[in-house]
Amino acid sequence: MEIKSTVVMFGGKVQKCTHESEATKTPMVFSIFLPPQAAVEGATVPVLFFLSGLTCTDDNFTQKACAQRAAAEHGIALVAPDTSPRGAGVAGEDDGWDFGTGAGFYVDATAEPFAANYNMYSYVTEELPALIGANFPAVDVSRMGVTGHSMGGHGALTIALKNPTKYRSVSAFSPICHPTACPWGTKAFTGYLGSVEAGAAHDATELMKSAGPFPSLDILIDQGGADSFLTGDVDQLLPDHFEEACKEKGQQLTLRVQAGYDHSYFFIASFVDEHVAHHARALNVSAL
Secondary structure (H helix, E strand, O other), X not given: OEEEEEEEEOOEEEEEEEEEOOOOOOXXXXXXXXXXHHXXXXXXXXXXXXXXXXXXXXXXXXXXXXXXXXXXXXXXXXXXXXXXXXXXXXXXXXXXXXXXXXXXXXXXXXXXXXXXXXXXXXXXXXXXXXXXXXXXXXXXXXXXXXEEEOHHHHXXXXXXXXXXXOEEEEEXXXXXXXHHHOHHHHHHHHHHHOOOHHHHHHOHHHHHHHHOOOOOOOEEEEEEOOOHHHHOOOOOOOHHHHHHHHHHHOOOXXXXXXXXXXXXXXXXXXXXXXXXXXXXXXXXXXXX
């Protein structure tokens, strides 16, 4: 692992890092914010992973959400991985904005030609936490939370539901809640897994129906009421499907539809402090 850059922010440090990934067989980039508490000798801090959406990199969250302020107050490290392998040389990976490069969908591909490189589920849940634990001794990877936006919100929900003992907290901004029932998910699951049906194992609504409830998880979702991906000709997000599944299973869920807000980082920045506080409560830390 190599630290490419370091900047000071809210008394902590934002670092951009690169490494060779075993999961993707490509170089990968991630950003980490180490709060000021991590610099205290012998101290450890929990970590919150943020999974970004279609077309994004680690920079979108790191530079636009301003979550570092709340993370510094609560003493939480933030980790933002990339959204896919880059430059894998897989045929078709650059043919569209919603599949391939920048659109790994947080699954391990089983269909060719993507199976060798597009393994973002293993990367996010196994390789990256191990890398963080090995290289940042102040970060306690036994206390992890996960959040994300859009495709990354789908990733956050499904990763937490599939690993409820590994992740102590989960939240999402405008997540793709029922990907087997929307065009984005249909395209991704067909391309990466060979069929839409195979995507049920990576679908928050279907996971809730088949394996819920998850008593250890208190789920928070914020959804913009003026989000064009919710209110347009095609509803790509389907939060009502997930809400209904949670009600049927008795799952703790707070779904807030924020009137007037869209799908952008203006929306995320408006509510990210509340999400960091949500995770802080579950990760057993309190504000200074």
